[in-house]
Amino acid sequence: MDTGGLHNDADFKRLLEITSTASFFSILGKTQKERYHSGFLGWLLNPQGTHGLGNEPLRLFIKAINNACLKPSIDHPAIRPAKLAESNIISEVDVDPNEFSPKETNISGVGELDCFIRGTIESGESFAIVVEQKTTSHFHEGQCQTYGNWLLNDDRWDIRVPVVLIPNWRIGKSIEQTCSDGRWCAITYEILYDCVLSPLLQREDLKAKTRVFLEDYELSLRTPVDGRSLIRDIELEQLIHGLKARYPQEMREYESLHKTTVSSKSQGTSNKLYYLSIDIGNEEPEEFEGSRQDIFQGVVKLVADNYPLFEAAGLELPYALDRGTGRPSNRMLLSLNKNDIEGPVAAEIDTERTLYMSSAISSQPRNVQRSIATLIKKVGWEVESFSP
Numbered sequence: 001m002d003t004g005g006l007h008n009d010a011d012f013k014r015l016l017e018i019t020s021t022a023s024f025f026s027i028l029g030k031t032q033k034e035r036y037h038s039g040f041l042g043w044l045l046n047p048q049g050t051h052g053l054g055n056e057p058l059r060l061f062i063k064a065i066n067n068a069c070l071k072p073s074i075d076h077p078a079i080r081p082a083k084l085a086e087s088n089i090i091s092e093v094d095v096d097p098n099e100f101s102p103k104e105t106n107i108s109g110v111g112e113l114d115c116f117i118r119g120t121i122e123s124g125e126s127f128a129i130v131v132e133q134k135t136t137s138h139f140h141e142g143q144c145q146t147y148g149n150w151l152l153n154d155d156r157w158d159i160r161v162p163v164v165l166i167p168n169w170r171i172g173k174s175i176e177q178t179c180s181d182g183r184w185c186a187i188t189y190e191i192l193y194d195c196v197l198s199p200l201l202q203r204e205d206l207k208a209k210t211r212v213f214l215e216d217y218e219l220s221l222r223t224p225v226d227g228r229s230l231i232r233d234i235e236l237e238q239l240i241h242g243l244k245a246r247y248p249q250e251m252r253e254y255e256s257l258h259k260t261t262v263s264s265k266s267q268g269t270s271n272k273l274y275y276l277s278i279d280i281g282n283e284e285p286e287e288f289e290g291s292r293q294d295i296f297q298g299v300v301k302l303v304a305d306n307y308p309l310f311e312a313a314g315l316e317l318p319y320a321l322d323r324g325t326g327r328p329s330n331r332m333l334l335s336l337n338k339n340d341i342e343g344p345v346a347a348e349i350d351t352e353r354t355l356y357m358s359s360a361i362s363s364q365p366r367n368v369q370r371s372i373a374t375l376i377k378k379v380g381w382e383v384e385s386f387s388p
Contacts, residue, residue: 064196
């Protein structure tokens with residue numbers, strides 16, 4: 001192919017430089033493995049860490065929490081991130097995991113805490129912060145409620161703050177929509193970079209090795225996996241947009257030759273980002289963003305949350321999946337009985353009943369979009385907008 005113009009373009013050379021640079025995480029194939037991110041966060045936030053920055057990373061992180069993009073919607077006397085942020089002195093800090101003890105804290109009957117921070121502020125009050133990270137995986141059913149109940153019922157600490165650290169595309173309209181529990185704060189990896197990593201990288205007294213670690217972690221945040229990176233790379237997006245405008249055919253051939261899609265947002269049909277807005281009769285429509293699987297699971301959760309209303313209206317379950325034939329399929333989409341479907345994924349309705357969805361159907365991209373349409377039509381909602 002004639003790619004002379006493309007290959008001589010300075011923007012294309014810069015694109016190659018960005019996309020061909022490997023981070024240590026990417027070399028190991030662990031770019032979005034949560035345990036590795038937890039290890040890095042524990043190293044950075046531990047004042048005794050070999051980074052040589054003392055309390056500064058933790059102070060910046062606490063300020064980031066106080067400026068969370070989603071704050072708790074439920075008042076609780078122990079959830080006081082502002083009190084932590086205004087404190088000038090932080091002492092007696094313990095962080096798990098850390099470079100000297102890499103194991104995550106395991107709470108019997110609760111689970112493993114991705115990052116667990118304890119300490120004391122200048123007022124003499126003790127604090128505990130639980131950080132639950134999600135990169136590509138979803139919150140387990142009831143996970144945040146379980147962790148939140150344990151933390152907020154434990155009066156060993158005066159101040160207790162549960163925090164979810166997630167990519168931008170997992171942020172919902174509310175904290176409940178994001179993690180199904182109104183007691184949490186939500187920050188994104190963008191916030192982690194802007195409020196913690198970037199200020200640290202600007203320090204002139206930063207140890208050489210610490211700078212290497214921070215820059216490498218920044219690179220891992222920008223490295224796309226299945227077409228998605230944990231933080232947006234504005235420069236990369238601008239380069240791609242400009243190159244595709246100037247060399248549409250050459251860029252298509254380049255992508256085909258290298259079996260890749262040079263895009264900061266999508267790679268392949270199954271991971272393309274979609275936006276869905278549904279009018280369910282509330283003051284504001286329910287909005288979803290992400291892959292078709294993300295949106296499908298969000299809609300199913302919405303059905304579970306509103307199921308008592310549907311039951312009162314005589315709506316029957318399960319729903320059948322229209323597979324494009326114009327006729328209902330024998331394969332069930334949703335059911336109150338997990339034996340009706342294969343590989344069920346539970347969405348809790350209330351304390352007595354559970355709504356099951358077929359994980360087999362939800363994992364097949366070609367069927368998910370049709371499943372969403374069928375489900376919305378069945379429950380009588382109206383689609384405000386839908387766009388890829």
